[in-house]
Amino acid sequence: MKERFNRQVTNIQFSGIRSFSEEVSKVEGIISMTIGEPEFATEQIIKDAAIEALNRDFTHYPPSVGFLDLRRKIVEFEKEKHGLTYDVSEVVITNGATSGLAAVFMALLNPGDEVIIPEPMYVAYAPMIAYCQAKLVSFDTSSEDYQIDEAKLRACVSEHTKILVLTSPNNPTGCVYTQESIDAIARVAKEYGFFVLSDDVYNQLVYLDHLPTIHDHTELRDQIIIAQSLSKPYAMTGWRIGYLLGETSVIREIAKIHQYLVTGISSISQKAAIAALDTDPSTVREIYRRRKAFAMKRFQEMGLPCVEPQGAFYLFPNISEFKMDSLAFCRKAAYEYKVALVPGVYFGKSGDTNIRISFACKEEELKEGLNRLEKMIRDLRGN
Ligand SMILES: Cc1ncc(COP(=O)(O)O)c(C=O)c1O
Incomplete structure (x- = not known):
C-alpha cells in the first residue's frame, strides 16, 4: 500500500469552528455566541407529523430523490413563496443543504475546474471543492461592504470556471446582495455560461421587504441550481x-x-417537512430582527465597526483596530472574558480582521456576551 488514504481527504481539516467551539466550551461559565442554529425547539405540529409518520410505518427506504408528496409540496411552496417554477422532476430531497451541496460539486466538477466564491464564505464549500480536485478562486468583498464588484468578479473568471457560489443572506456576514450585485453576477454568468449555485438556506430569514435574487434572471434558469434547507427557518x-x-x-x-x-433521506423527516412548509417562520424572524437591532446598537456604543446584516443570524464586526489576528482575539475573549466568538479567518484569509457573532443564542446570553465583549474591548483600548 503506497498511500493509506485519499490525498484530498488527508489534506482536509476538521471544521475549525467545531473544534474551536468544543475547545472553549470547556471554559467554566463561558457564554457561547458561536452556534449557527436556532435555540428554539421545532414546532409541535412538525413533531406531530413525524410521530404520525412513525405510527403509519413510514420506516422503509424512501425513493432516492424523495417522496413525491414532499416534492409536490416544495414545488407549490416555491411557486407561492418565491415565484419559482420547478417541476417535481427538478427536485431532489437532501440531507440538509449539505449533502445537496456535496452532490452538486461531485456531479459537476472535474479535476482542474474552477469554482468562484466571494469571501468571506461558509466553511463547507472549500473542502468539498478540494475533494473534487477542483480549484477554489475567491475574492475579498470586504471593501465593498460584502457586495459584488463586477470587475473583481470578472478578474476571477477563466476558461476553467465551472460554478459560482452565491450565498445571500450570507454566513458569516448576514449581508444580502443588492440588486446591483445580483445583476453583475447575472451579466457575467450569462456571458460565460457557468453554473450559479445559489445557497438559499437563509432566504426566509431576511430583514428587508424585498430580497433581490438571481432567480429573477429567468434567462439563467438552466444554469442555476438552488440548495435549500429546512434547518434554519x-x-x-x-x-x-x-x-x-x-x-x-x-x-x-x-x-x-x-x-x-x-x-x-429519513422518511420521518420528509413527512415532517411537509408539515413544516405550512408553518410560518415570521415570528422567529421578527425575534431575530430585534436581536440584530439590539446588537448593532451595542456595537455602536462600543465603537466596533460592523456592516449591518439584512438576513440570517450573524454579525461580522471588524477587530483590526486591536492588531490581533482573529484566532488570538477569540482565544483571549474565551479564556479571559468567558465569551465564545468565531474567528473570522475560518471564512477565508480576508476574514482574519473580523469575528463572527451569532445572535441565534438565548437573549440573556446575547446581552451578557456582548457585555463581556465590551469589557474586553475597553481593556484592550486601555479605558
Ligand atoms: C450558508 C450555509 N449553507 C448550508 C448550510 C448547511 O446547513 P444544513 O445542512 O443544516 O442545511 C449552512 C449551515 O450553517 C450554512 O450556513
Whole structure:
C-alpha cells in the first residue's frame, strides 16, 4: 500500500469552528455566541407529523430523490413563496443543504475546474471543492461592504470556471446582495455560461421587504441550481432535511451521485417537512430582527465597526483596530472574558480582521456576551 488514504481527504481539516467551539466550551461559565442554529425547539405540529409518520410505518427506504408528496409540496411552496417554477422532476430531497451541496460539486466538477466564491464564505464549500480536485478562486468583498464588484468578479473568471457560489443572506456576514450585485453576477454568468449555485438556506430569514435574487434572471434558469434547507427557518437542524432545485438534465446527474451518497433521506423527516412548509417562520424572524437591532446598537456604543446584516443570524464586526489576528482575539475573549466568538479567518484569509457573532443564542446570553465583549474591548483600548 503506497498511500493509506485519499490525498484530498488527508489534506482536509476538521471544521475549525467545531473544534474551536468544543475547545472553549470547556471554559467554566463561558457564554457561547458561536452556534449557527436556532435555540428554539421545532414546532409541535412538525413533531406531530413525524410521530404520525412513525405510527403509519413510514420506516422503509424512501425513493432516492424523495417522496413525491414532499416534492409536490416544495414545488407549490416555491411557486407561492418565491415565484419559482420547478417541476417535481427538478427536485431532489437532501440531507440538509449539505449533502445537496456535496452532490452538486461531485456531479459537476472535474479535476482542474474552477469554482468562484466571494469571501468571506461558509466553511463547507472549500473542502468539498478540494475533494473534487477542483480549484477554489475567491475574492475579498470586504471593501465593498460584502457586495459584488463586477470587475473583481470578472478578474476571477477563466476558461476553467465551472460554478459560482452565491450565498445571500450570507454566513458569516448576514449581508444580502443588492440588486446591483445580483445583476453583475447575472451579466457575467450569462456571458460565460457557468453554473450559479445559489445557497438559499437563509432566504426566509431576511430583514428587508424585498430580497433581490438571481432567480429573477429567468434567462439563467438552466444554469442555476438552488440548495435549500429546512434547518434554519424551521429550527430543524437535527432533522437533516433540505432540497435541491435545478433544470432536469442537471438535476438528473446530481440525483445519480446523491443516490449513492445517501440512498434516501429519513422518511420521518420528509413527512415532517411537509408539515413544516405550512408553518410560518415570521415570528422567529421578527425575534431575530430585534436581536440584530439590539446588537448593532451595542456595537455602536462600543465603537466596533460592523456592516449591518439584512438576513440570517450573524454579525461580522471588524477587530483590526486591536492588531490581533482573529484566532488570538477569540482565544483571549474565551479564556479571559468567558465569551465564545468565531474567528473570522475560518471564512477565508480576508476574514482574519473580523469575528463572527451569532445572535441565534438565548437573549440573556446575547446581552451578557456582548457585555463581556465590551469589557474586553475597553481593556484592550486601555479605558
Ligand atoms: C450558508 C450555509 N449553507 C448550508 C448550510 C448547511 O446547513 P444544513 O445542512 O443544516 O442545511 C449552512 C449551515 O450553517 C450554512 O450556513
